[in-house]
Amino acid sequence: MILFKADYKKYSVSQLEMLRFKEEDFYRRYDHCVLLQTCNRVEVYFDPNFVNLENLKMDFKDFELIKGKDAIIHLLRLASGLESMIIGEDQILGQIKKSYYTAKKYGKTTKYLDTVFLKSIHTGQRARSETKINKGRVSIASAAIELLEKNVELKNKNILVVGAGEIGTLVGKVLIEKNIKAIFVANRTYERAERLAKKLGGMAVHFDKLKEALNFCDVIICATASPHKILDKDTLKDVKGEKIIVDIANPRDVDDNVRELPNVKLYTIDDLRLVSKENLEKRKKEIPIVEKIIEEEFSILQRKLEKLNFEHLIKDYRNYIENIRNRELKKALKMIRSGKDPEKIIVKFSEVFANRLLHDFIEAVYSNKVDKEVIKDMITLLKSKIQ
Structure with a gap:
């Protein structure tokens, strides 16, 4: 396996944003590969039997290169939740599945990649069913709420969720357990905002009324899939009252210049590392058990790959x-x-x-x-x- 990797451990949010690919363009250019992009990682896996590593090195010069057994072990660990910012989070397993099936839809996988990725998915499922590695709050959305709770009393606060996609939905599900005074949902497509607001018992906001909603709400959680910034210093300079903003979108929704405003406190994915550290302590007893599962599954995978190589x-x-x-x-x-x-x-x-x-x-x-x-x-x- 050949892996070009960039993740939150060595790259900042802004660096990861610059390394992201447009999926369609990527698969138009490269073959025999799987592209995995999440909130805090960009990874490209290549079948070593079909590509020239030296030719790829220039294209991926800004990435960390991992080869052979180490690349496969990384994928198994990733699927099991051991490489996530929040140890044991479930979301990564779904993201690996989606990325693999997307590559397959484009006709970019090989028998080798099929074997490795299906084994990684199985390993991730075993890790979660046989251990407590994913027990408790583990997703990025949950970590964001946990971070908020450490800094502000959420009870009886008005919360605005900007973005009604996957992450926004996860955020909303966590929020409704918190006795929030009111939840508002804003999205460029108003119908999507309405659907999510209905599920949460909240209210939908037209995107052109976003500024009014910002004025009314105490906490703003940004989780859109927009390629452009939606909030910046100019947008917020006339907003009254203390505001806490949590930007968990990738690419970022909020420009760093909002930090210059005295009434705005901004948190980003980088701030979630502190939450991750605490969750790691809670889950570290499960890590050796998960690693044992990975070891077992890697041995099985090796035999399959040897048979494949012989074929x-x-x-x-x-x-x-x-x-x-x-x-x-x-x-x-x-x-x-x-x-x-x-x-x-x-x-x-x-x-x-x-x-x-x-x-x-x-x-x-x-x-x-x-x-x-x-x-x-x-x-x-x-x-x-x-x-």
């Missing part, structure tokens, strides 16, 4: 033999058509075919490219088959 080897060997056979057969048929004795030609064809195979075999043995003990065992086995 590739057999296919290559069959093609090698077919190329020789076709070449010599064409010569033999040409000679027969020219009127030469077919029986002699067939005998000659079989001799040339056998000698060609033997010549290449002997050349490989004498060049020390093949283990001679393995060759002896193979010949002994073949002799027993003939007898």
